[in-house]
Amino acid sequence: MKIQKKSIRTYQILVINPGSTSTKVALFKGNRPAFSRTIEHTDQELSGFTKVHEQLGTREKAVRVFMNDNCITELDAVAGRGGLLKPLHGGTYRVSDAMCRDLEDARYGEHASNLGPILAKRFGVEFRVPAYIVDPVTVDEYEPSSRVSGVPGIERKCRTHALNIRAVSRRCARKMGKALADTTFVVAHLGGGISVCALAGGRIIDSTDALLGEGPFAMERAGTLPLKGVVDLCFDGGSSKEQVLSLLSKRSGFKGYIGTDRLKDVLARIKAGDERSCLIFDAMVRQTVKWIGAMMALVKGKADAVILTGGMVNAHLLSDAICMHIEPMAEVRLYPGEFEMEALAEGALRVLQNIEPVLEY
Numbered sequence: 023m024k025i026q027k028k029s030i031r032t033y034q035i036l037v038i039n040p041g042s043t044s045t046k047v048a049l050f051k052g053n054r055p056a057f058s059r060t061i062e063h064t065d066q067e068l069s070g071f072t073k074v075h076e077q078l079g080t081r082e083k084a085v086r087v088f089m090n091d092n093c094i095t096e097l098d099a100v101a102g103r104g105g106l107l108k109p110l111h112g113g114t115y116r117v118s119d120a121m122c123r124d125l126e127d128a129r130y131g132e133h134a135s136n137l138g139p140i141l142a143k144r145f146g147v148e149f150r151v152p153a154y155i156v157d158p159v160t161v162d163e164y165e166p167s168s169r170v171s172g173v174p175g176i177e178r179k180c181r182t183h184a185l186n187i188r189a190v191s192r193r194c195a196r197k198m199g200k201a202l203a204d205t206t207f208v209v210a211h212l213g214g215g216i217s218v219c220a221l222a223g224g225r226i227i228d229s230t231d232a233l234l235g236e237g238p239f240a241m242e243r244a245g246t247l248p249l250k251g252v253v254d255l256c257f258d259g260g261s262s263k264e265q266v267l268s269l270l271s272k273r274s275g276f277k278g279y280i281g282t283d284r285l286k287d288v289l290a291r292i293k294a295g296d297e298r299s300c301l302i303f304d305a306m307v308r309q310t311v312k313w314i315g316a317m318m319a320l321v322k323g324k325a326d327a328v329i330l331t332g333g334m335v336n337a338h339l340l341s342d343a344i345c346m347h348i349e350p351m352a353e354v355r356l357y358p359g360e361f362e363m364e365a366l367a368e369g370a371l372r373v374l375q376n377i378e379p380v381l382e383y
Contacts, residue, residue, distance in 0.1 A: 032051070032052065033050075033051070033052055033098045033099070033370075033371060033374055034049060034050070034051055034094075034096060034097050034098050035049070035050045035097070035098060035099045035100070035101055035367050035370050035371070036048075036049055036050075036085075036089075036094070036097050036099075036100045036101070036142075036145060037049075037050060037100075037101050037102075037363050037366045037367050038085060038100065038101070038102045038103065038138055038141045038142055038145075039102075039103040039135075039138060039362055039363060039366065040081055040103060040134045040135055040137040040138050040141070041134055041135070042133075042134045043062065043063055043065075043068070044060050044061060044062050044063060045060075045061045045063065045081050045084050045085065046058070046059075046060050046061075046362075046363060047059055047061065047084070047085050047088045048363050048367075049092060049094055050363075050364075050367035052371070053364070053367060053368055053371060055363065055364075055367075056092075057088075057092040057094075058363065059088050061084040061087075061088070063077075063080065063081075063084075067080065068080070073128070073132065074128065074132050074133065074134055074136050074137060075125075075126050075128070075136070075137070075140075077134070077137060078137055078140060078141070081137050081141060082141060082144065085141060085145070096149075097145070097149040097151050098151055098374065099146070099151050099152050099153070099154060099370045099373075099374060100142040100143075100145045100146045100149070100151060100152075100153045100154070100370075101142060101153075101154045101155070101156060101366040101367060101369065101370040102117065102137075102138030102139045102140075102141055102142030102143075102153065102154070102155055102366070103135045103138035103139075103155070103158075103185070103362065103366065104135065104138060104139060104155035104156065104157065104158025104159065104160075104185070105125045105133055105135040105136030105137070105138055105139060105158060105159075106125075106128070106130040106131040106132075106133050106135070106136060106158075106159065106160060107121065107124060107125070107130055107158050107160050107383070108124070108129075108130060108160065109160055109161075109162035109180070110158060110160055110161055110162065110381075110383075111161065111162075111163055111381070112157050112161045112163060112184065112188055112224070112225065112226070113156075113157070113369075113378065113381045114154050114155070114156045114369040114370060114372060114373045114378060114380055114381060115154060115155050115156075115158075115380070115381045115382070115383050116152060116153070116154060116380050116381070116382060116383070117139045117140075117142050117143045117146065117153040117154060117155060117383075118382065118383045120383055121139055121155075121383040122139060122140050122143055125137075125139060125140055126140065130160065133159075135158075135159065138155065139153070139155050142154065142155065152373075152380075154366075154369065154370045154373065154380070155366075156185060156365060156366050156368075156369030156370065157184045157185040157188050157189075157365065157369065158184065158185070159181055159182065159183070159184055159185075159232075160180070160181065160184075161180065161182070161184035161188075161226060162179075162180040162226075163180070163225040163226050163227060164178070164180050164226075164227060164228065165227050165228070168180075168227065168228045178231070178235070178236075179231055179235060180226060180229055180231075181231050181232055181233050181235070182211070182217035182219055182226060182229045182230075182231075182232050183211040183213065183215070183217045183232060183332070183360075184226065185362050185365050185366070186211055186331060186332070186360050186361055186362055186365065187209045187211055187217060187219055187221070187226070187331070188221075188224065188226075188365070189361045189362070189364065189365035189368070190209065190329055190331045190357040190361060191205070191207050191209060191221055191224060191329065192224075192368075193357065193361075194207065194326075194327060194329055194355055194357070195224075197355075198326060198327075200326070202223070202224040203223045203224055204223070205221070205223070205224070205326050206220075206221065206222050206223075206321050206324055206325050206326055207220075207221045207325055207326060207327055207328070207329055208220055208221070208314055208317040208318055208321065208325045208327075208328045208329070208352070209221060209328075209329040209331065210310060210313075210314055210328070210329070210330050210331070210332075210344075211232075211331050211332040212240075212310070212330065212331070212332040212333070212334035212335055212340070213240075213332035213333045213334060213360065214240065214241055214242065214243075214283075214333075215232040215233065215240050215241075215243050216230070216232060216237055216238045216239075216240045216243075216245070216310065216332075217229060217230055217232040217237070218230045218237055218238070218310070218313040218314055218316075218317055219317065220317040220320045220321050222321065227320075228317065228320055229317075230245075230313055233271065234267070234270060234271055237309075237313055238306060238309035238310045238312075238313055239274060239275040239276075239305075239306060239309060240275045240276075240306075241275050241276050241277060241283040241284075241285065242271065242272050242273065242274060242275050242276070242277045242278075242283045243270070243271055243272075243274055243275050244269075244270040244271070244274035244275065244278075245274075245275070245309060246309075247270075255269075275306075276288055276302060276306070279298070279302045280298055280299055280302055285333075285334055285337055285340075288302075288303060289337060289339060292339070303339075303340075304343075307340065307343045307344060307347075310344060311344055311347040311348060314328060314344070314347075314348055315347075315348075315351070318351060318352065323351065323352075325352050326353075327352060327353045327354065327355045328348050328351075328352045328353070328354045328355070329354075329355050329356075329357060330344060330345075330354060330355070330356050330357070330358075331356075331357040331358070331359070331360070331361075332358075332359070332360060333358070333359055333360060335356055335357070335358040335359070336358045336359065341356055341358075
């Protein structure tokens with residue numbers, strides 16, 4: 023269906039962002055949210071599902087309740103959070119049948135965000151409007167040498183918080199009066215996982231792996247580890263592959279060391295003088311600044327700015343500690359929180375307004 027060009031204020035875009043325990047949904051009019059809601063899903067509600075795709079009906083019902091409550095009867099587009107897909111260039115993609123099949127089959131991995139494109143397509147078909155995703159986590163614009171790990175058969179993968187990272191890079195470029203294509207940034211997203219990236223002209227040319235690869239440890243994730251320790255863990259600990267993966271992705275970092283995956287609890291313990299919490303916090307800061315420094319070296323120290331973003335940046339103790347190390351090398355700009363919903367709406371808008379071409383999966 024061909025869409026007539028409208029003013030930025032009149033496009034109505036439904037945005038759907040499924041997370042592990044919640045579904046965020048919003049109606050944007052232009053680039054501003056008119057209505058929004060975070061729908062929490064209880065453990066009891068989701069415990070009966072063995073695969074992510076089985077949650078589709080529950081998530082769809084939650085979105086429909088939101089739409090009915092806000093009397094939404096007309097849309098121009100739907101934008102869903104992109105899931106685990108094959109490696110892709112950054113941009114806005116049309117949701118296709120092939121994309122949905124890969125997500126339904128969890129061909130590239132299981133994650134709640136796999137439901138985003140499928141839900142977007144369902145509502146798009148119903149309202150006879152296009153469905154899009156924007157900058158999924160598998161955005162991969164590495165240079166060839168960035169993929170080489172050091173061991174034949176093991177390739178470095180680009181798995182980052184690409185949606186938020188590219189969104190704040192666009193904002194920072196606008197603030198500087200530059201086109202994104204004319205900028206060089208180092209961006210650290212600090213949330214449940216941590217991504218540290220080098221961006222040249224808006225392209226993520228190198229990064230840490232925010233899930234299972236390398237980089238700083240986070241609230242639950244292990245980050246880079248001494249290899250001998252990993253080998254010993256796999257072969258001498260009596261653990262299965264699934265148990266090792268669970269340990270490294272869900273029971274490491276702060277969770278493993280001090281038993282909590284909530285930053286506010288860590289900060290409260292530090293305030294109370296808990297030495298163990300102080301030590302682990304300092305270690306995470308040290309690892310983060312080392313990786314920022316590595317990405318700075320990759321761009322030859324010529325970054326227009328180092329950008330700190332993600333929910334953890336709201337903690338001044340953390341952002342101040344990182345800035346103390348980085349500010350002698352580069353300007354640091356803070357974008358606390360996440361801008362995923364806005365980024366999804368803005369990505370759809372750029373296509374609807376013919377500012378960018380829509381990409382095909």
